[in-house]
Amino acid sequence: MIREEIKKLTEKAVKDLYGKEVEVRIEQPQDPVFGDYATNVAMTLKKNPQEIASQIKSDILEKAEVKNSFINFFISKAYLQKQVKEILKEKDKFGGLKIGKGEKVNVEFISANPTGPLTLGNGRGGFCGDVLANVLQKAKYKVTREYYINDIGGQITRLGYSYVSGPSEFKPYQNADIDELKKDSRVIRAIEEYKNYPDPDKGNEIGKVVANIFLKEKIKPIISEMKINFDVWFSEKSLYRGKEKEKIINEFQKKNLVYYNKEDKTLWFKSTKFDDDKDRVLIKGYRTGREETYFLSDIIYLKNKFKKRKFNYLIYFWGADHFGYINRIKAAAEALGFDKDKVRMIIMQLVRLIQQGKEVRMSKRTGTYVTLDELIDEVGLDVARFFFLTRSPDTHLNFDLDLAKEQSEKNPVYYIQYAHARICSILKKATVGDSTKHLKLEDPAELRLVKQLIRLPEIIEDISKDYQVQRLSQYAVDLATTFHKFYQECRVISEDKNLTQARLSLVLATKIVLKNTLDLMGISAPEEM
RNA sequence: GCCCCUGUAGCUCAAUGGAUAGAGUACUGGGCUUCGGACCCAGGGAUGAGGGUUCGACUCCUUCCAGGGGCACCA
Secondary structure (H helix, E strand, C coil): CCHHHHHHHHHHHHHHHHCCCCCEEEECCHHHHCCCCEEEHHHCCCCCCCHHHHHHCCCCCCEEEECCCEEEEECCCHHHHHHHHHHHHHHHCCCCCCCCCCCEEEEEECCCCCCCEHHHHHHHHHHHHHHHHHHHHHHHCEEEEEEEECCHHHHHHHHHHHHCHHHHHCHHHCCCCCHHHHHHHHHHHHHHHHCCCCCCCCCHHHHHHHHHHHHHHHHHHHHHHHHCCCCEECCCCCHHHHHHHHHHHHHHHHHEEEEEEEEEEEECHHHHHHHCCCCCCEECCCCCCCCCCHHHHHHHHHHHHHHCCCCEEEEEEEEEHHHHHHHHHHHHHHHHHHHHHHHHEEEECCEEEEEECCECCCCCCCCCCEEEEHHHHCCCHHHHHHHHHHHCCCCCCEEEHHHHHHCCCCCHHHHHHHHHHHHHHHHHHCCCCCCCCCCCCCHHHHHHHHHCCCHHHHHHHHHHCCCCCHHHHHHHHHHHHHHHHHHHHHCCCCCCHHHHHHHHHHHHHHHHHHHHHHHCCCCCCCCCC
16 A cells, blocks of 8 residues: 555654654645645654655655645656556455454444334445445454344334234334234234233234334345345344343442342442443333343343454444443443443434425325335435445435435436446457556556555545545545546557557556445446446 | 534535645536547635634634434333
8 A cells, every 4th residue: 555655664764864653644635736645744743854855765756845844745657557457466356455454343233123114314324334344344354244133122012012002002103014014914813812811011922023024024125125234133132042131230240330229129230430421220120021121131232242252343333312322331341341442333413304495204194204215216226325325424414305316317426337337338349458568657647547546445444444434435436537537638549559558457457446446335336327 | 401413615515633625416618520428628606603722723622603413210
């Protein structure tokens, strides 16, 4: 990676001159007159930039020039020409890094309750989670994509009751698919059983039957339509099969981190010892039904991930409504002796539905209900993915289906795909020869394109560090733009055989990088459009 | 009341504390006898308001204004 190499060169120069070990930051200037890469190290060290610049010598650089106290680096042609060959050699491996060192990462996302269809918010978290997982994999982390199924608890019980006493018992998804599922023989059987033995817990049984059907027949198909492959579907219920619950409570007792309230028979975890606002209940008291809180499940789950399955990092994609949960989960991690900094939550701001300029609440009855599969049907998967992937998680997303439909034809994703199709069309007209020979690439448009190509590993590195997935779509657009400009400036197939071969190699390299980028985003790279 | 997020061009969004704040879209005007015009080129337009830190602030701190989310023995 060129940025890495420049960084090392600069750090060495600083060390040789001043005997200091410093971490140098290499950035990319917006204006090309300031070079391809630049550093402000002279300013931060309060040293003479010219002195440092003169100390840096390498054939990867054409020059290192000082302007406004920055040191500006210009990459040499020879280096760029060589990089094209590298890309052709690495093919789909290009962009890959080793920084993950094979460490295990668990990325948990969507994890929607199996009590209703997937929403736009689930789509947002789903696509971002999936793409982050792809990127981390590319950076040599061992990634597990995981879906946590809430198949136990109040939601499920209420869902079950809604089949017995009508939809009003289950507000969030009134009418949603209830009539359809009421005709299902499995559901009918569960309802019959309930009627024969009207045990309060049976509501839970019906709920479980419905939830299972929902998961299998509604959620999983949409997820495969989203082109997301989960490695693990983890059942919350399964957490209670062994003795983990008791073990954890014992451990907390030994560490004096729990207390029991006799009056209402609740067991509390002292999360205030770890930066949480208040203590949290682990075992519920006066309510009927289940005694464990969701929080307790999550503690068992966390331990399962860290201890039993030996993950090095846990990443959670949550909606903003789960914000308050961060501290208590981190508190639990600390209490169990894990490093809380290895538990990372990515909070996605909520998606609101807008119609005719006003926010509307989801409701099937009023016809203002947009589900994820509806969106994908309407605009296509590539557009849907790109739509969510361009926005930073912090953006409060106002979703207007009419606007999305109207703009889908102009979506930048087509601009990127068009570049790919154009490349394929050129490559059909000629054969790329021996690319190990010297590639005579000298035109500014050619060199700009190569510089853009070799940024992919840098993007992977940046995303692996800060999880800002939107960098990737940003990059894809930049790359497509640079290619289209190159295409405008330089004719690929011409009388000049050497030049044609050099340019064909460059075009093929661009195809590889573009395809790798689109693959990471889960977006198709069409040969023709 | 306390905690978190947001406010950038008409609209939708970018910008690891860096140099002249970038794209798309919309609008205006140009460019194909040549590899795909779903393209390219040019133009006007923006950091909510005030203080502060810094050589340097959309970015960090602070006050205010506006919007969203959270503050459960729900998930």
